[in-house]
Amino acid sequence: MSFNIKEIPTNPFEGQKPGTSGLRKRVKVFQQEHYTENFIQAIFDSIDVKNSTLVIGGDGRYFSPETVQTILKIGSANGVGKFIVGKDSILSTPAASNIIRKYKATGGILLTASHNPGGPNADFGIKYNVSNGGPAPENVTNQIYEKTKTIKSYKVIEAIPVDLSKIGEHTYGPSKVAVIDSVTDYITLLESIFDFPLIKKFLDEHESDFPVLFDGLNGVTGPYARALFVNTFGLPESSIQNCVPLPDFGGFHPDPNLTYAHTLVDAVEKNNIPFGAASDGDGDRNMIYGKGAFVTPSDSVAIIAHWADAIPYFKKGGVKGLARSMPTSKAIDYVAKKKGFEYFEVPTGWKFFGNLMDAGRLSICGEESFGTGSDHIREKDGLWAVIAWLNIIASVNKDSPNKLIGINDLLNEFYSIYGRSFFSRYDYEEVPSEGANALVANLNEALKTGSLDNTVYTATSSSTSFTVSGLYDFEYKDPIDHSVSKNQGQVITFTDGSRVVFRLSGTGSHGATVRMYVERYVAADAGVAELSKPAAEGLQSLIEVALELSKLKEFLGREKPTVITVMNGE
Ligand code: VG1
Ligand code: CO
Secondary structure (H helix, E strand, O other): OOOOEEEEEOOOOOOOOOEOOEEEEEHHHHOOOOHHHHHHHHHHHHOOOOOOEEEEEEEOOOOHHHHHHHHHHHHHHOOOOEEEEEHHHEEOHHHHHHHHHHOOOOEEEEEOOOOOOOOOOOEEEEEEEOOOOOEOOHHHHHHHHHHHHHOOEEEEEOOOOOOOOOOEEEEEOOEEEEEEOOOHHHHHHHHHHOOHHHHHHHHHHOOOOOOEEEEOOOOOOHHHHHHHHHHHOOOOHHHEEOOOOOOOHHHOOOOOOOOOOHHHHHHHHHOOOOEEEEEOOOOOEEEEEEOOEEOOHHHHHHHHHHOHHHOHHHHHHOOOEEEEEOOOOOHHHHHHHHHOOEEEEEOOOHHHOHHHHHOOOOOEEEEOOOEEEEOOOOOOOHHHHHHHHHHHHHHHHHOOOOOOOOHHHHHHHHHHHHOEEEEEEEEEEEEOHHHHHHHHHHHHHHHHHOOOOOOEEEOOOOOOEEEEEEEEEOOEEOOOOOOEEOOOOEEEEEOOOOEEEEEEOOOOOOOEEEEEEEEEEEOHHHOHHHHOOOHHHHHHHHHHHHHHHHOHHHHHOOOOOOEEEOOOOO
């Protein structure tokens, strides 16, 4: 059979450079004639596409169905042998990572801008994942970017669009398209990792004193959460909310933090729910939040690592190593040191964990940005983290028949063993690029001249002083492939072990976003009163000092951050 392949002339677009996690722009930008096509052709120009198997998934946001058809047309014309597509173009990011690995695909294209809002006036995104199921490493994304700069044409096949609502195998020009159920394989995966019967038994027995609430924020996790909480664990409908994926997320900003996940926070507070959780648009982030109990992501991954033995996957396979992204608090480092695990500090972005996992040196890792996961796949995994917490709580309570142990009990016990890393992040979104660059340049100057070294800063509100012990620009050499990633954030350390980090975001769809991360460690012997302070109190002085020494307000012309992660409501 012959198929009609057309070559369409085009011109390069500027700025098709994948960021921390794929190319993210306004929908309107992707809708320009040839824009999406160019980027997709550039992906196929950068991989070995002949007879490949390609997974297509995403969070179902606005412009996804059209883009799946575009990928099919261009992919088939470029020689893709088989496409595996989630029904209705839906596969959460962790589910897609699993599908790539399970069906030994060449790679996958994920249509998502993650936690960024969706809809005709909001964001869209395209991300390429490689055969290990993880985001493409920098050498691949750089190559894709280079191709976008010189592209002259793209190829399409003329074929009838595939009905993505019908599960089954379709013939599509010279290729095959398998439309698969989006949920089943993922639930099977989690079932092989966790002790489902134990969790179910615990939730059954504590129906009245340990109700659970999961909020999908109208993102992609809805159907997965329903399959788990309602169908598997037998919880009532009221245990899930906002669990139907909507193309515009119902107008929500699908980011699970205390500011944006207010539907969860409100319901937890109002109904005294001891265990609540939420996920982001594409299902890879998570927030654990119960009545009067908030777990920072940095603590969350450390606590999961501490309790790893309660999870069958780690009990059987062991813990090979731990890791965190650089700005994430050092809580997990203390667990690694105590338990004798190898541990790593990598740049921001999940792609940096993949090589360590593939080499068998990393089992559990996380980022302060509500990302937690393990080597069961190569993406962070929102529901995995939520079920990990439930598994741990169920297991701990098995040995405590008379007192229900909840989130705060686990936090306090953890602090009493390892000490506590007070942590917060301030985001200054959509600031002028000149101001953001000037802030960075000023710190670089201080780095060169040593002008900040040993300087003492005193917070006006408390008279607490901090002495600068060092300033460096974080650079990472991958221990496996030895590739070097430079300029990954500026770190200022203080003599008491506190730390402030400045970084420019790589996921915004336009303008610059500056992130300021602050961390202050209080040792375990400081006593309960000190360790259980609200984070806002524990960090107040350091934040004042960080703003002063960076001259942030001057450079950015902003009095207040757009989002304070962690501290609101605490
Ligand atoms: C942010 C987070 C980072 C995370 C990335 C992708 O990146 O800080 O930790 O890996 O988003 O997460 P940046 O460059 O804006 O700081 V997701 O859920 O948007 O895929
Ligand atoms: Co995400």
